Amino acid sequence: MFGVRRQKTPAPVGAKPVAESAGAVAPSANLPIRAETRQDRSRTAYFSKGQFLARQDRWDMLGRLIAETDRTRATTPSGEALAAVLAVGARDDAVRHARSAIQSTDCPVPMGVEALTEIAEEHPESWAIHLVAARAQMDCAWAYEGQIDPYALPFAPSDAFMARFDVASELIARAEELCPTSAEVAAAKCDLLAAVPEAGDLVDALHRDVIAADPTNPGRLRNYGVHLLPRWFGSYSDLSQTSADLGAEMAADWGESAYAWMWFDALRLDPEAGAVLDAEYFVAGLHSILDRTSDAHLANLIAAYVDGMKPAAAPDDLSPDAMKARRLIHAALPDLTERHLTELHPQVWARADALPGATHAGPLSSGRIAAATAQAKSAVDAAVAARALAADQGIARRA
Incomplete structure (x- = not known):
C-alpha cells in the first residue's frame, strides 16, 4: 500500500547482510538528486490519507487502515511507523488549530481536540480511533507547556497539561483493552509517562514492551534512548x-x-x-x-x-x-x-x-x-x- 512493501515477518534493519556490491560508488557533487523518493512519497501518502479520511468523517475506514498498518508493522527504513503517520494526518487539522489557539494555560481546550474524543466515544470498538484522540490530547497538553515537538519534561507541569494527559490515559487504556498487541498503543503508553510521578521506575519495562511488540523497528530503540x-x-x-x-x-x-x-x-x-x-x-x-x-x-x-x-x-x-x-x-x-x-x-x-x-x-x-x-x-x-x-x-x- 502506498509504495511500502509489507511482510508478515519483516527483516530488521540489522538482521542479515545484503550481498556486497561490486564496488563502492565514489561520492561527488554530481551525485544524482532524488527530490522525492519512494519513502518520501509513502510518508506523504499515508499522512494525506489519514488527513483525508478524517476530513471526510470516514472514521470506520480510517480505524481499519490504522489497525491493519499497525498489524503489519509497516515503517520507513529509519523507523517511522506508518500507522503513526496515518494518525498524525488524522489529527493534524485539530492539533494545528489547538497550537495556534492555546496562548496560556487558562485557555479552554480547543473544540477540535474535544471533538476527536467524542468521535472515539462514538466508535467504542475502534482502538485506532481512541489512539488518534489520545494522541491529540497529548499534543494539546504539550501546547499548554509551549512545546511543539516535546524536548524535555516540564519543570512544573500545569493543571491543563495534567488534565489532557488524564484524558489521554483513559483513551489509551480503552485502546489497550481492544488491542493489547498493538505496537502503537505500547508506544503511546511510553509517552504517557510524561505525566506519571516517579515514571523512571516504569521506563525500562514499557520500552521493552514496545521493542518486543515491534522488534524490527529501529524507531523504538531511538525513542528508548531519548x-x-x-x-x-x-x-x-x-x-x-x-x-x-x-x-x-x-x-x-x-x-x-x-x-x-x-x-x-x-x-x-x-x-x-x-x-x-x-x-x-x-x-x-x-x-x-x-x-x-x-x-x-x-x-x-x-x-x-x-x-x-x-x-x-x-x-x-x-x-x-x-x-x-x-x-x-x-x-x-x-x-x-x-x-x-x-x-x-x-x-x-x-x-x-x-x-x-x-x-x-x-x-x-x-x-x-x-x-x-x-x-x-x-x-x-x-x-x-x-x-x-x-x-x-x-x-x-x-x-
Whole structure:
C-alpha cells in the first residue's frame, strides 16, 4: 500500500547482510538528486490519507487502515511507523488549530481536540480511533507547556497539561483493552509517562514492551534512548549502561546497530551525553546499519546525521570528552559517504533533525527542499575534499 512493501515477518534493519556490491560508488557533487523518493512519497501518502479520511468523517475506514498498518508493522527504513503517520494526518487539522489557539494555560481546550474524543466515544470498538484522540490530547497538553515537538519534561507541569494527559490515559487504556498487541498503543503508553510521578521506575519495562511488540523497528530503540536522557526519565549513566546491555542482548539480530540506534537521537538532542558515549562502538554501529542494507534512504539519513556532528556546530560549553566523541563521529563522514552514498535525498536531509513521528510528517516546502539540497551537496564536497587530503598526506608520508 502506498509504495511500502509489507511482510508478515519483516527483516530488521540489522538482521542479515545484503550481498556486497561490486564496488563502492565514489561520492561527488554530481551525485544524482532524488527530490522525492519512494519513502518520501509513502510518508506523504499515508499522512494525506489519514488527513483525508478524517476530513471526510470516514472514521470506520480510517480505524481499519490504522489497525491493519499497525498489524503489519509497516515503517520507513529509519523507523517511522506508518500507522503513526496515518494518525498524525488524522489529527493534524485539530492539533494545528489547538497550537495556534492555546496562548496560556487558562485557555479552554480547543473544540477540535474535544471533538476527536467524542468521535472515539462514538466508535467504542475502534482502538485506532481512541489512539488518534489520545494522541491529540497529548499534543494539546504539550501546547499548554509551549512545546511543539516535546524536548524535555516540564519543570512544573500545569493543571491543563495534567488534565489532557488524564484524558489521554483513559483513551489509551480503552485502546489497550481492544488491542493489547498493538505496537502503537505500547508506544503511546511510553509517552504517557510524561505525566506519571516517579515514571523512571516504569521506563525500562514499557520500552521493552514496545521493542518486543515491534522488534524490527529501529524507531523504538531511538525513542528508548531519548527517554533515558536526564531531561526525561534517566541519566547519562542509565543511557550508557542500558544501551550497552541492550546492544549486547540484540547483537545476534542487529550486530552493532542496536547500540547506534539507541544513541542516535539522544546524542543529537543532548550533545553533552557524548561524554559517556563509546564513540568507536557508535561509529561501528553506523557502518553496521549501512553494511546490512543497500537502502539509499538510510545512507542519506546517516550521512546527514554525521555531517551535523561537525565540531563547529557544537555548543560552546561542551566538555572535552563530549567534543572528542563528536569529532570522531564527524571524521567518519568521508568513509561513510564513499562506501554508501550513491544518490542524494534532500527530503531526508531536511528531516534529519526530527524524531520519528515529529510534527512535519507531511509534505515539505520547495524552499526547505532546496536548502536541504544545498546542505547535502556542501557536506558531500567537504567529505570528498577530506578524503583527498587524507590520501595526499598518506602518499607524502610514504614518500
